[in-house]
Amino acid sequence: MNPSPHAYAQDDVDAVYRAIRERRDVRHFRPGPIDPAQLARFVAAAHQAPSVGLMQPWRFIRIVDPARRQAIHAHVDAERRRTAEALGQRAEDFMRLKVEGILECGEVLVVALMDKRERYVFGRRTMPQMDLASASCAIQNFWLAARAEGIGVGWVSLFDPEHIRGLCAMPDDSLPIAVLCVGHVDAFYPAPMLEMEGWDARQPVEHVVYEDSWGQPPTPTA
Template identity: 70%
Template sequence: MNTPDNSHAFSADEIDAVYRAIRERRDMRHFRPDPLEEGQLERFIHAAHMAPSVGYMQPWRFLRITDPALRKAIHAHVDEERIATADALGERSDEFMKLKVEGILSCAEVLVVGLTDQREKYIFGRRTMPEMDLASASCAIQNMWLAARAEGIGMGWVSLFDPARIRELCGMPEGSQPIAVLCIGHVEEFYPAPMLEIEKWDKRKNIKELFFENAWKI
């Protein structure tokens, strides 16, 4: 069967580059402190802001942490939550505590990402699924992640925190919701596979377990 002509497609090399960024993106925990090049962080933010959003609500807000004391306070809180998470894991507690779960003190840049307040006024696409604001912000973070990987910069998404505490530390408005602490910076190397897979915490599921046709097969 002949393949239909598609004048909208990128070139073969460009397509390969997109899929390579997707395939080699990693949730990084090990960083070098070298600063990013001038304008690089701004490019990543612009990439994030090009993400799709339900009802075009653009719920994402990015807070750059440049105060060393604030960075240390965020790290201290994340470490408290790391210990609390270990306690909650029961028999896997010791195994979890051996994992490196963040690089807040060693990376070049730390960003706190949050959902804006007053999101309830955006009904388009959210009437029955209000969580779509979180889905939209996650798309923005993924855009940033892929842009960073394409430029050889590592990024890690830290979610071990109490949103109320991060909101307080960062002076965020009541009703806003912190969803991520992002560590961004140079790395010695990118992990050859996801770190939790390398550490045998879990493994990638077979696609046959996740992809169905017409009905969800249990």
């Protein structure tokens, strides 16, 4: 098959796939600041993400107040314990996992969905959750840009959105969706941390691809 005339040079293609393959949800950070220009590049990459109806629903709140960072950490730690209680038999295994690096990382950002989202109907009339899908694309862009520059990112989701909304003085109809830990690392995990810790394993790709109807495996190709 002939390559597309719009394809990048092979080295560039390889670099894109490498960033995707080696991106990790990082929990272990080295102390030290992130270059402000570097952080700005990551946010710019996020802002180039696709969004349904071009609504651009993502908002980034950089946490610079040490007391606010401490408050976010305390809330996440409390939620970690509540999550362990909800897991029942797996509680002990869960409590052994490191699930965030809020106090160690160079930067903490709260990512949220904008307020007044009900005004945006294009692409959301039957699937209003597409604003979340769009913001997730922005976070992935941020993550891949950071990985390409050797900076670790961890997506923390153990929190009560209403509590984080209050801590960050957000409008009532906005919605925090992520606390991002961003910082320098000694090394990137060779595999997803939860896989390394035996929490679960990545499914083979053939288990998640169907053809024409649910559960119907694709036709084998020669």
